[in-house]
Amino acid sequence: MRLARLLGPDLKQVLKEDPDQVRELFDEIHPEDLADIVGELDPDEAAQLLSRLSVEYAAPIFERLEEEEQGEIAPLMPPESVAQIASEMAPDDRADFFSVLPDEVGDVILQKLERVDPEAAEEVREIEKWPETSAGHLMTTAYVHIGPDVTVRSAIDAVRVHAENHHENVYNIYAIDSNDRLIGIASLRDLLLATPLQPLREILRTNIISVRPTEDQEEVARRMAKYDLNVIPVVDDRDMILGVITVDDIIDVLTQEQTEDVQKLGAIEPLDVPYFRTSFLSFIKKRGVWLFALFFGEFFTQTALRHYDPVFEAVKGAAYYVPLLISAGGNSGSQSSTLIIRGLAVGEIKLRDWWRILIRETFMGLVLGIGLAVVGFGRVLMYPEQHTNFAFTVAFTLVGIVMTGCTVGAMMPLVLKKIGLDPATSSTPFIASLVDVLGIVIFVHIAKIIMANVIAAAGVN
Template identity: 35%
Template sequence: MQTSFHTLQQFDHVADAVSYLNQLKNTQAVKLAAQLDSAALVDLLENPDLRCDSDLAAYLAAAGRAEVLDQLAEDRMADLMSGFEPPIRQQALNLLSPTTRASVLRLMSYPQGTAGSIMTTEFIEVPTTWTVAQTLQHIREVESTRETVYAIYVVDDRQRLRFVLPLRQLVCADPSSPLTDLWTGQTPITVDAFMDREEVAHIIRRHDFLALPVVDDEQQVIGIVTVDDVIDALMEEAAEDFGRFGGGEHIDQPYLEVGFGTMLRKRGGWLAILFLGEMLTASAMQYYELELEKAVVLAMFIPLIMSSGGNSGSQATSLLIRGLALNEVRLRDWWRVLLRELPTGLVLGAMLGAIGFSRIFVWQHIGLYDYGEHYLLIGFTIWMSLIGIVCFGSSIGSMLPFLLQRFGFDPASASAPLVATLVDVLGLVIYFSVAALILTGTLL
């Protein structure tokens, strides 16, 4: 272990040390990291990529390492403590200074996914009566205790936010100038602590901010959301969405470290739901059993029909989930989306149908397969069916994310397997209905 400790000390950059620790088992990584000095431990725990961060912080809390925990950024400490067991959490809180403890508890009180849950309370606030020189001197004195100094938040005598000064503007100003002389008159853009973090990200992106103040009902600044906090939050949410979109639940652990029971629990529920949905496909095929007996050739194209509808639906779902996430479309735009998807589905279905018809025609004439004397009618059945099924798949795939969001669910829950299951069942109905319309009196 001593050799490994020296190896860890040799890293010049925290990111390299984190990468090394992430290759170890959690217990081994925690024991190794715990041997570092306080400053190195703070740097490690501040890195969001460290996989054993919560375990390491809990180990330090149990060991009474107050000098490490009290130096962490308050928002980072709140994130770590959310994963602690209650006894360890209380032990960690007892190690913090009263001021830090109060801030951490306040941050932990906000619901997950809100601006309050990702904000930091370590920012620089100064009164409107100060000059540029006074403000710069204050920054020098408190800089080491603040997470970021992207901007200075100027408040009135009632602690209400009046305006925000970028650090660059402050540095370039005349030191003797009052801060009010630098104010352009613009009302500061703020957010509420309970605003969804995705909406906060849109505001930061729209205005190209590095930080965004979070205010209470009295317009007093209670924290700031920085761009790096937003990026971390959105990456976490994207990982959750990828899990749902694949037809499962999010697993917040490296793949090789996930327990067997957790793997079954996270994947089994969705698979059971999808299986029950696919049972409707079997029921639909049983309903058309007589048609299949009369024209067995129709069964050959069922996989082709079902996959084409599911693929078109999955494409539409992916586009709409992205559009909703980026605020490119809103709930009220559902009818505009539908009017775009209907003609798109018709053209795409006609294109796929033409390929299917050509395949039957060519195979028949070069002797690769004999579809019988009514091969042209079979080809037209495939063509018309694909038009209907692709059009239906595109429509249902584009509307499902809207429907889920309308009822308060995550649109990413409209996973590709779920859309494919829905389209499979109704696609068979469309296929055999078209076949009955075209082939009655010949094959049927």
């Protein structure tokens, strides 16, 4: 991206005036950087440029554009040109491209692709039939498969032929039986270490780690990380291989999922496109809905304050400490929810661990609350007009509210996960709003116990 910004103006001019110089640019600049430059053009300019380039040069640039950029540019290009470019893309990237196109545009381009490359068109249909966040939609159908009874030399020849016709990296070859079932895997390292005439069957690994096409992409990422895999096969219920998922696609998945989780933690509906490509109106919708929801949620805090207003009037200085107390609960709850959400995301925490988490967070809240209570107690006594009983009220409230914040913050993501919702929905603002109300209730009831005489003298029940 930095290179694109430095050379962008000059290269844009070259690309506009003399597209034939792209051959020389490819010798000097990575296609990824050229894609950054093209992505900074207006969609009309980018469409005109890519239409003028040969497929040999247009395809590497186009497939490296963001999906949103592809979706903006493709409808402005001749369908025949887009179909030619799509035929050169990796199967999974090609399917992702079609998924961002409007239906009417996608149908036209798919018809053109069917004439250019019927196999590529069929691969699009095969991948697109699976849910967008599933392993089936993430897989590529470009992989090397061969029978188990051939020699290692024949297997290497198959890899060579595959590499000549596909841009995807080859990590493994997959041995299938006469019924197309996956029975073994051999890595390129295994092939290189074996003798050329050695039967492939002798070097196959039959302990196969695989995923079903319906599995969620986050589960695929966890499994690949657990077993330290660069590629994982996707098989159906009969163990027939449908495709493979490579590590570069998993990196994209992790980036996307983490971005969504971070945005949800901030009480923002996940953005579909990058920040600067998101319209002002979209931001208002995605942020405004949650802001209004949180605003209405704070009505409960305001209601609680009004309900217990006589208690706050009876206890001198109580109003000064309410923000301090409820913020301690919100902060502790946010910490716990963040830890649990992350643990669920990476598979460290399971739903069955809820009771262990509850006990752990309760005692953690107790210890943290006592620590804050000591500081809070001293803070109250810094002011001569404050009574010792009020200092104890603040101290015990801090213990109670921090314990509540920790337990509520830890349990909320688990409850949402249990009912099938994204745990990240229990964002820190929602936890804070809930704990605010609970904190006020805790403070009032502790005050009624410790400062009963003061409250009774004020005529408060």
